[in-house]
Every structure is written in structure tokens, then in C-alpha cells.
Amino acid sequence: MTGASEFVVQGWCPGALRPMLSGDGLVVRIRPDAGRLTRTQAAGIAKAARTHGNGLIDLSSRGNVQVRGVTQASHPGLIEDLRALDLIDADAATEARRAIMVTPFADATTSSLARRLAAELTQGPVLPGKFGFAVDTGPAPVLQAVSADIRLERCAAGGLILRCDGVPLGTPVTPQDAAQRAVDLAHWFVAAGGVTAGRGRMAALIARGVRPEQADTAPAPPPSAYGPGLHPMGALVGFEFGQIQAETLAALAALGNVRVTPWRMLLIEGLTALPDRPDLIVAVDDPRRRVIACTGAPGCLQAHAPVRPLARRLADQVPLGKTLHVTGCAKGCAHPGAADITLVATAKGFDRIRQGSAQDLPEAAGLAAAEIESEGLFR
Ligand code: SF4
Structure with a gap:
């Protein structure tokens, strides 16, 4: 069995038993069973994030929950608390195999x-x-x-x-x-x-042209769109940059069981009215839904600059239907695909890419944040 003290520095998808080192400590990734957390489990994660981490919880694009700011000293206690909530696999190999995303x-x-x-x-x-x-x-x-x-x-x-x-x-x-x-x-x-x-x-x-057995049945057509708001199963709520404060998760856990989505939103089961908190995104046209930003500096060791403060300031410049991606380096973790505008932090300032991803050729390079703000993004 792999113990709680086995750490991977970089280059892995983090797990709970094999956390990844980031700029603000270890990132401990929890894979909820069938994408669901009971109220007790959600409240327990919130408490554990405060006790053993820095109180910040990320939602991943694969429907996982990540506790940030954990230290090597606090990791064993976190694992113990999560194990008591039935959120820890028998060992790291089992944890890694359970890469299953479930529809909310x-x-x-x-x-x-x-x-x-x-x-x-x-x-x-x-x-x-x-x-x-x-x-x-x-x-x-x-x-x-x-x-x-x-x-x-x-x-x-x-x-x-x-x-x-x-x-x-x-x-x-x-x-x-x-x-x-x-x-x-x-x-x-x-x-x-x-x-x-x-x-x-x-x-x-x-x-490469390799095929398994003959396939002949099409999937049902997907729905046209879905976003935050009320759904037949409850309330779907989002968070700026997919990050939740422990206090917010604790408040949501008090309302019902939680389903984790790959859209960095949570579905609170059984609600027929939207929770009223300013830190929640509950409207489809909320400007915070138009900006994507990774952890950036100082939370990520690879980042060339802080990105979330800039993304937050630029959100109101992004028209409805457009997207802005601000990333701390060209890896583009938060959004591998194309955006209307992508700003990539480099050692010399920000590169700006239109209609492309973080790895595409920029139309302008070495821009200062103030210059980007004053020029206007979508003129
Ligand atoms: S895109 Fe780069 S800076 Fe941002 S989280 Fe990923 S590795 Fe870190």
C-alpha cells in the first residue's frame, strides 16, 4: 500500500494519496464515488480543507474536488479525516484506476x-x-x-x-x-x-485506423445547452474560476447532497429555489462565466504572473457569447481548447492570441496588463 507520505513533485494528475506539489502547497484530489457527495461528506471536506489546507477548494474539469494548501505535515491528518468520510481508496493504484466521470x-x-x-x-x-x-x-x-x-x-x-x-x-x-x-x-x-x-x-x-468490434448505434442527441440555474434534480451553481471557499461548501452542504460536475459547478440535490449568496454564479449571463483563468502565480510553480486578478478586472469587457482565457503559462491547463481571446503570461509580459488556444501563435507579444486593460479587448 502506498502511504500518505508518498509525494509526487510535478507531472502527475494529483490524487489524494499521491498529491502534487504546487506553489501554495500540496494539491489533494478527491474523486467522489459516482460523482456524488453526501451532505456529511461535503461538510467534512469543507472542514478538512480549513483544518489541513488553506481553505480553498478547486473543482476540476474531470469532476474532482481538490483541496489546496496542504503541507507534508498536515497531509496524513487530512487523509485520516477523508478516510473517515469514506472518500479514500485502499491504495494509490486503486485511486488512479478509478478515473470515472459520471453525469450529474x-x-x-x-x-x-x-x-x-x-x-x-x-x-x-x-x-x-x-x-x-x-x-x-x-x-x-x-x-x-x-x-x-x-x-x-x-x-x-x-x-x-x-x-x-x-x-x-x-x-x-x-x-x-x-x-x-x-x-x-x-x-x-x-x-x-x-x-x-x-x-x-x-x-x-x-x-490510426484501429477499430474494435462493429459499432452501429448512435447516442441520443445531446441537449442544446445547460448552465447554472434550477434543474429537475436541484440547483446547479457555479463559482468564479471554479474555486470554492470552504465556508461556501459548508453552507451548500447544509442545503442538500451534492453532485460534482465537470463544468466546475455543483448540483445541490432537491432544491427548488436558488441559494442566495454573492459568491455563487446562478445566472447563465453572469460575466464571470465568460472568463477562464488557471491558478497562475503564486499558486502554481510554472506561472509567469498572477492571472486571476487580471481576468477578474477584464470580465466586464467580454461580451455575451465570447470567451476570454487568461493563463499563467502556455500549458493552458484551465482550457486546452480555443477561446475568442487567450492571454498567455510569459517572462516578458502577456502574449495575445485571437481565436486560438494557449499554444497558438500570438498576434501580439510582451503586453503589460495595464496596456491590455486600457486598450480594450474586443474593440
Ligand atoms: S497553465 Fe501553467 S500556470 Fe496555469 S496552472 Fe497550468 S501549469 Fe500552472
């Missing part, structure tokens, strides 16, 4: 399927660190824009299908065999040569 609009069948898949994966193949599964079997698929390699979805007729990322069609499966078939597909991925030097993604293998 899960019904009982979906939750049970996610748990069966987690159990089957303990005997599954060793997969690359970024490889993941999506159990997207709510009324309609909502995770198709979210990174995953093997997907369980529903077809238009309501039945379950198993689909490889990169292939538009899937294969019908049943609630009884779906989990095992997903693990079989992972074995196929490895046997077909999908892993090279410990890395590999399903879509890349498919792009």
Missing part, C-alpha cells in the same frame, strides 16, 4: 453502473494516467465535450451503448454487462497498441 443528472441505474465499473476496474488493465471513462447514461448525454476514452451512453430508444471516444457510433450493452464490457474494451485498447511509453488515448488509436 444520474438516475439510480447510472449510479449503480458507475459503482460496478469502479469495482471491475480494480481488476482492469493498467491504463495511461489521462485515460478515463464517462458514465453518461442520464436522459441525454451531457459529457461528450468532456475528456474521456470509453463512454457509456443512451441511444435515442433509451437503451445503453458502449462507445469509444473518436467513434460516432456505439455498441448496445445491458445494465448487467455494461461495466464488464467497458473493462473488456480497455483491455482491447491495450492489446491493440494504444499505449506507448505509458501514454495513449483512445481517440488517437482510432485515428
Whole structure:
């Protein structure tokens, strides 16, 4: 078993038992079982984040919850508290295998399927660190824009299908065999040569022309859009830059059980009215939804500059329907895709990219933050 004192400095997706060192201490990533936290678990994370971390909690784009500012000395106590809440796997290897994202609009069948898949994966193949599964079997698929390699979805007729990322069609499966078939597909991925030097993604293998068994069933069409607000299952609320203060999480936990989404929002089950707090994003047109910013300096060791204060000041300049991405380095962790404008911090100032991602060629380089603000972003 891997103990709480095993630390990875950089280059890993952090887990709880293998945290990653960042500029403000260790980042401890919790993978909620089937994407759900009971009120007790959510309140317990809030308390543990205050006690053992710096009180800041991030929501990841893979539906995980990250406690920040943990120290090597406080990590064992955090793990002990999280284990008492049933949020810690038996060991780091089991934790790493349970890379499953679950639709926040899960019904009982979906939750049970996610748990069966987690159990089957303990005997599954060793997969690359970024490889993941999506159990997207709510009324309609909502995770198709979210990174995953093997997907369980529903077809238009309501039945379950198993689909490889990169292939538009899937294969019908049943609630009884779906989990095992997903693990079989992972074995196929490895046997077909999908892993090279410990890395590999399903879509890349498919792009090389390698295909599993014949797939013939399309997933149900996804909904046109969804955002913060009231939903049949409760209230979906967002947070500036996907970061929550421990006090906010504690207040939300008092309202109901929590579902974690890959959109850096939380669904509070059973609410029929929106919680009234200024630190929550509850409106689709809130300007804070138009800006994306990573941790930046000083929280990230790779960052060339602080980015969130600048993003916050620029939010009102971003028109409805447009997006601004401000990133502390060209890695672009917070938003790998394109944005209308991307500002990349470098050693010489900010690079500005239009209609591209953080790694694309800039149209202007070495800009000062004050210059960007006074020029106006979307003139
Ligand atoms: S994009 Fe760069 S600066 Fe921002 S969190 Fe990722 S590594 Fe750190």
C-alpha cells in the first residue's frame, strides 16, 4: 500500500494519496464515488480543507474536488479525516484506476453502473494516467465535450451503448454487462497498441485506423445547452474560476447532497429555489462565466504572473457569447481548447492570441496588463 507520505513533485494528475506539489502547497484530489457527495461528506471536506489546507477548494474539469494548501505535515491528518468520510481508496493504484466521470443528472441505474465499473476496474488493465471513462447514461448525454476514452451512453430508444471516444457510433450493452464490457474494451485498447511509453488515448488509436468490434448505434442527441440555474434534480451553481471557499461548501452542504460536475459547478440535490449568496454564479449571463483563468502565480510553480486578478478586472469587457482565457503559462491547463481571446503570461509580459488556444501563435507579444486593460479587448 502506498502511504500518505508518498509525494509526487510535478507531472502527475494529483490524487489524494499521491498529491502534487504546487506553489501554495500540496494539491489533494478527491474523486467522489459516482460523482456524488453526501451532505456529511461535503461538510467534512469543507472542514478538512480549513483544518489541513488553506481553505480553498478547486473543482476540476474531470469532476474532482481538490483541496489546496496542504503541507507534508498536515497531509496524513487530512487523509485520516477523508478516510473517515469514506472518500479514500485502499491504495494509490486503486485511486488512479478509478478515473470515472459520471453525469450529474444520474438516475439510480447510472449510479449503480458507475459503482460496478469502479469495482471491475480494480481488476482492469493498467491504463495511461489521462485515460478515463464517462458514465453518461442520464436522459441525454451531457459529457461528450468532456475528456474521456470509453463512454457509456443512451441511444435515442433509451437503451445503453458502449462507445469509444473518436467513434460516432456505439455498441448496445445491458445494465448487467455494461461495466464488464467497458473493462473488456480497455483491455482491447491495450492489446491493440494504444499505449506507448505509458501514454495513449483512445481517440488517437482510432485515428490510426484501429477499430474494435462493429459499432452501429448512435447516442441520443445531446441537449442544446445547460448552465447554472434550477434543474429537475436541484440547483446547479457555479463559482468564479471554479474555486470554492470552504465556508461556501459548508453552507451548500447544509442545503442538500451534492453532485460534482465537470463544468466546475455543483448540483445541490432537491432544491427548488436558488441559494442566495454573492459568491455563487446562478445566472447563465453572469460575466464571470465568460472568463477562464488557471491558478497562475503564486499558486502554481510554472506561472509567469498572477492571472486571476487580471481576468477578474477584464470580465466586464467580454461580451455575451465570447470567451476570454487568461493563463499563467502556455500549458493552458484551465482550457486546452480555443477561446475568442487567450492571454498567455510569459517572462516578458502577456502574449495575445485571437481565436486560438494557449499554444497558438500570438498576434501580439510582451503586453503589460495595464496596456491590455486600457486598450480594450474586443474593440
Ligand atoms: S497553465 Fe501553467 S500556470 Fe496555469 S496552472 Fe497550468 S501549469 Fe500552472
